[in-house]
């Protein structure tokens with residue numbers, strides 16, 4: 113009776129000139145002696161009280177085979193990690209498993225019937241008492257009554273941690289058609305590794321896009337532009353052990369024009385990667401901020417030490433694509449100082465009205481230069497010549513409703529208009545001009561940071 117069958121493995125059997133005491137280390141579909149050991153010069157003999165010649169070899173039995181010359185054989189089949197082998201009173205020749213078996217772990221049914229050591233046979237060395245049953249060998253053992261001997265192999269090492277990601281972790285400007293690759297190995301030379309690839313825009317990724325593949329690479333195509341992807345590899349060996357690699361990420365190339373800020377192509381903030389873009393003398397984050405914990409649109413954030421965001425229609429996927437929508441006080445983290453850091457990364461701040469006016473001047477009041485290609489329509493169609501790459505993320509109204517996703521976008525500034533209102537930059541989907549005006553602070557708008 114065989115248990116715990118797993119994937120295909122290959123064991124190598126080495127033989128020497130003369131009689132060799134062997135066994136089948138894996139479960140093969142064709143057990144004929146002539147196909148497995150074509151250079152053997154004898155019949156295969158098993159022992160069941162007397163020797164019996166066999167044309168077809170079976171797992172669990174040791175057998176004698178004679179060779180004229182040294183040779184090696186690659187035997188491929190399903191691995192065997194456990195076996196219960198029937199034995200009869202007296203001496204038996206049993207087979208081993210796909211991986212080594214420590215003699216001290218061997219048991220019997222009924223218990224205690226094993227009455228000898230285990231002996232291998234090598235043509236040059238003769239009989240050898242052994243503490244370990246190795247794959248591909250047969251072993252003599254004596255029992256004092258009929259029963260069975262139970263073998264299981266305890267040797268296995270899980271695969272090494274997947275490493276050397278390509279593209280390397282936190283890469284930016286990655287093409288939207290690419291081949292990802294990694295390296296991995298298994299300390300057990302008889303083992304074969306297969307891989308599950310997790311890949312999506314969530315961290316950690318939860319979507320398996322390929323499973324049980326043998327290759328250490330995978331071609332991807334038509335990824336989104338300016339999008340951060342997360343991926344990880346689960347390496348599985350043929351013995352049921354697995355090793356999960358770290359989460360890696362990369363960001364695809366820009367949606368449109370623009371250049372990175374010199375010496376600062378991206379910023380990693382709270383686990384997300386943001387590109388930078390230089391527009392005139394100003395260094396901006398190129399994606400809307402998506403930080404904090406989503407709250408329901410009917411709730412208001414509070415000064416509680418936790419950054420709270422809205423996601424359009426309360427759908428986290430919209431935060432992934434468009435970034436979070438923030439009330440002004442929450443974004444400012446409850447100060448009213450123009451140029452406050454607010455929820456921006458260290459070294460960055462919320463743009464003042466003056467900084468938005470500079471941006472406006474730099475792009476010639478061209479609203480379309482700030483919009484990503486594909487955003488806006490007609491005279492308001494985005495050209496993204498600046499690289500600002502605005503997505504029309506809509507807004508959350510003070511009463512809790514959402515509107516204008518895919519149509520308009522608004523970006524908070526840090527300059528107050530009055531105690532209830534603050535300035536923001538509005539990029540209308542059908543407008544070619546940038547609008548700088550004020551809105552009630554309870555609105556939820558998109559958010560960009562500018563470098564100090």
Ligand SMILES: [Ca+2]
Pocket residue numbers: 268269270271298299300303349350351353
């Ligand atoms: Ca292994």
Ligand SMILES: [Ca+2]
Pocket residue numbers: 413414415416417418419420442
């Ligand atoms: Ca808060």
